[in-house]
Amino acid sequence: MKVVETIADLKSLRPRLAEPVGFVPTMGYLHQGHLALVRQARAENVSVVASIFVNPTQFGPHEDFARYPRDPQRDLALLEKEGTDVVFMPSADEMYPPQFNSWVEVGKVAERLEGAARPGHFRGVATVVAKLFNIVQPDRAYFGQKDAQQLIVIKKMASDLDMNLEIVAAPTVREADGLAMSSRNTYLNPEERKQAVVLYQALTLAQKLWSQGEKDTKAIRRQMTALIQKQPLAKIDYISIADAETLDELDTVRPPALVSLAVRIGKTRLIDNVVVG
Amino acid sequence: MKVVETIADLKSLRPRLAEPVGFVPTMGYLHQGHLALVRQARAENVSVVASIFVNPTQFGPHEDFARYPRDPQRDLALLEKEGTDVVFMPSADEMYPPQFNSWVEVGKVAERLEGAARPGHFRGVATVVAKLFNIVQPDRAYFGQKDAQQLIVIKKMASDLDMNLEIVAAPTVREADGLAMSSRNTYLNPEERKQAVVLYQALTLAQKLWSQGEKDTKAIRRQMTALIQKQPLAKIDYISIADAETLDELDTVRPPALVSLAVRIGKTRLIDNVVVG
Numbered sequence A, B: 001m002k003v004v005e006t007i008a009d010l011k012s013l014r015p016r017l018a019e020p021v022g023f024v025p026t027m028g029y030l031h032q033g034h035l036a037l038v039r040q041a042r043a044e045n046v047s048v049v050a051s052i053f054v055n056p057t058q059f060g061p062h063e064d065f066a067r068y069p070r071d072p073q074r075d076l077a078l079l080e081k082e083g084t085d086v087v088f089m090p091s092a093d094e095m096y097p098p099q100f101n102s103w104v105e106v107g108k109v110a111e112r113l114e115g116a117a118r119p120g121h122f123r124g125v126a127t128v129v130a131k132l133f134n135i136v137q138p139d140r141a142y143f144g145q146k147d148a149q150q151l152i153v154i155k156k157m158a159s160d161l162d163m164n165l166e167i168v169a170a171p172t173v174r175e176a177d178g179l180a181m182s183s184r185n186t187y188l189n190p191e192e193r194k195q196a197v198v199l200y201q202a203l204t205l206a207q208k209l210w211s212q213g214e215k216d217t218k219a220i221r222r223q224m225t226a227l228i229q230k231q232p233l234a235k236i237d238y239i240s241i242a243d244a245e246t247l248d249e250l251d252t253v254r255p256p257a258l259v260s261l262a263v264r265i266g267k268t269r270l271i272d273n274v275v276v277g
Helices: A007-016 A032-044 A072-081 A121-136 A148-160 A183-187 A190-195 A198-211 A217-229 B007-016 B032-044 B072-081 B121-136 B148-160 B183-187 B190-195 B198-211 B217-229
Strands: A002-004 A021-026 A047-052 A086-088 A102-106 A140-144 A166-170 A234-243 A257-265 A268-276 B002-004 B021-026 B047-052 B086-088 B102-106 B140-144 B166-170 B234-243 B257-265 B268-276
Touching (some): A007 A086, A102 A121, A102 B148, A198 A234, A198 A257, A217 A234, A217 A257, B002 B007, B102 B148, B148 B166, B183 B268, B198 B268
Parallel strands (some): A021 A140, B047 B086, B140 B166
Antiparallel strands (some): A257 A268
């Protein structure tokens, strides 16, 4: 496994990678969700490139960029074990030199939900992903369904800008109790960790209500809200039931619908989602 | 010479083009400036792709999109004569389907001069050029120095977003009296055409003043202004003397400096520039 830290080195190495090339961009601190993406990339491509880059431009000024968990040595060992061929691990200065000032902005689908809660977040995501795609030139790139809106934004960008690759979505990987795997779960203390399962429980409730014939999104959201509010450390940021492609909010569930939510458990903001229909 | 109208057709044809591929993006109504770009692309590459696309997103709502001159049959004959291999000639709907909403924005260098006079112009330029680069996947792309700020914006975008190609600048091609070639020159009536040479005369004056030791940009701009104002149909939009890379306005000429101007001759807005030092 080769570890590459500069754009120039990756670009000069790229022509020697046998195609197709699968790419898994990450912010590191890898969990089973990331490793499932690597395994899928490994199964579907001749070469596998992963990146580890905690992208400063997708964090707001009061968010957790500085304390975002990092453990590159452990990450590299895990990636090697999964048969990764190349790991791209640039510095922030390498990706954003001082005069950097070009941005990819995806409209409407990037403005709601996480985009509304975290202004500038998806501009940072779209820009770094566009850069990584140009640097790595993959045939396929793999993203987890757990960040559902991110996936929608990246698919939209790739389609609108005619990028030459396939965006592959992989199912959310969950802990035994249903909590979606996330590097941010490490922020949770034991009591918070227990209560964090309520995100999954609320999504499961939504699915159950839908399968029982409930189509009124207000009624579904009300029951999800009541369930979450039973957890004393949980504070709802949003609960959304939206068209799974446009992210337009729905009054009546019309499948495929994306049920997504953001909830603070103590100081930690968690997101999760499920597609119904 | 192949003429291709859809993105899918160009992408499927692209692997059969021998490399390196040189690309000349145009809005059609070709003049000798465009043809000089094609000739240079022809000399420096194994395959040459040109595009003809009057890009709606780079025109403001009160600009000349609808009446921009078009003559595709003449353009195709000229491109064939120069040995172009492929012409990409998409419709506006092909490039911008109804839900299109992803944009490339280049910061500071896109906000001044033409960017200030034409809000949204460079967002449209950067976005369509990023799309065309992804569709054509050229090794080199050719742009005229006549649109100096466009060249700076595209170079900045390509560099910031790590695009895999070389941006090649070619000198402005001029009429016998010095007027820079432009598809918009066709708007000029005979009297306007005569007076339009004042843009070139003002730039020549700036060069002369600089070579005589004048470094005060205010003094140079004052003399350029006086010269232009002698033409009764000319109305100055801006005269700029700026750092040729950052476009920061200069008090004292520090080479390389970009002397650029926009002048209305009657109803037609013309631009031109020269680099001093």
